[in-house]
Amino acid sequence: MSDSWFKFNISCCVGNGNNIGFWQFKWYGNQTFCDLFPDLYAKEAIKNVKVFERLRGNGLVPLWRWNWSESLSVNEAQQLTELQGLFDGFSLPNNNHDLWRLIPDLNGLFTVKSCYTYLLDLQQVELQDAHVLEAVQRLWKSDVPSKVNVFGWRLLLNRLPTRAALHPHDILTNHHELSCVFCFQQAKDEKHLFFSCPFSKGVWNKVLSWLGTSLQIGVEGRDHFLLFGDLFKMKDKDRVWYLVWLTTAWNIWNLRNKVIFKSKIPDVSSLLETIKLRSW
Numbered sequence: 001m002s003d004s005w006f007k008f009n010i011s012c013c014v015g016n017g018n019n020i021g022f023w024q025f026k027w028y029g030n031q032t033f034c035d036l037f038p039d040l041y042a043k044e045a046i047k048n049v050k051v052f053e054r055l056r057g058n059g060l061v062p063l064w065r066w067n068w069s070e071s072l073s074v075n076e077a078q079q080l081t082e083l084q085g086l087f088d089g090f091s092l093p094n095n096n097h098d099l100w101r102l103i104p105d106l107n108g109l110f111t112v113k114s115c116y117t118y119l120l121d122l123q124q125v126e127l128q129d130a131h132v133l134e135a136v137q138r139l140w141k142s143d144v145p146s147k148v149n150v151f152g153w154r155l156l157l158n159r160l161p162t163r164a165a166l167h168p169h170d171i172l173t174n175h176h177e178l179s180c181v182f183c184f185q186q187a188k189d190e191k192h193l194f195f196s197c198p199f200s201k202g203v204w205n206k207v208l209s210w211l212g213t214s215l216q217i218g219v220e221g222r223d224h225f226l227l228f229g230d231l232f233k234m235k236d237k238d239r240v241w242y243l244v245w246l247t248t249a250w251n252i253w254n255l256r257n258k259v260i261f262k263s264k265i266p267d268v269s270s271l272l273e274t275i276k277l278r279s280w
Contacts, residue, residue, distance in 0.1 A: 015096035017051030135222040142242040181259045195220040
């Protein structure tokens with residue numbers, strides 16, 4: 001967990017001071033002492049020193065124990081006096097343990113809901129058009145394993161790690177590695193791999209023929225997903241026919257990976273049999 005997460009989302013309730021850093025945590029006031037007194041912090045011999053190692057005593061006058069890496073200047077000595085003056089009348093409740101409060105939650109307790117709500121507040125909202133939302137809503141009704149559903153969700157949102165998607169991030173820099181693994185043509189996006197590639201088209205045609213139906217030419221991506229389900233008028237069609245769509249796309253993706261990493265030779269008929277088996 002990063003320091004910034006601690007600083008901005010967790011507050012400290014100091015008890016005996018055994019588990020709270022003196023300089024780097026907001027345990028007394030709204031700022032850390034390393035930010036308030038950076039010159040003193042620079043000369044602190046032990047940067048992650050705990051509160052109880054620097055501040056002792058239960059009475060009205062705190063007892064200080066400092067450890068500097070070098071002598072303090074006149075100005076730094078004055079800063080030290082100011083720091084110590086902040087604690088006039090303060091004493092550590094030595095019988096209590098240190099506590100942590102999660103700021104996003106009103107009760108200060110960790111809950112998945114509070115973290116989820118906090119992350120939602122931080123996220124950058126990306127508006128989706130109605131077709132995307134409709135496709136995603138239908139997707140989650142499909143009776144498939146969760147990993148296949150997540151795969152389909154990423155496919156519908158164009159978030160799969162295809163070669164074309166990796167190239168702009170300098171993960172794949174060789175242009176010879178950017179061609180489609182099935183037809184060896186330049187693949188600009190996911191639509192080519194799953195819908196435009198002659199091999200993938202052949203797979204979908206075989207699947208549709210197996211189901212006794214057809215789909216208009218040129219339909220790709222989310223439209224392909226939505227129209228595929230609309231071809232069938234039956235009870236629970238969302239669970240059944242989107243299952244076949246997801247199974248087909250999932251197996252095309254798995255075959256693509258096997259071609260890249262295991263040098264498997266793609267074959268439409270063989271893939272169709274795998275799709276039939278896994279669908280049923």
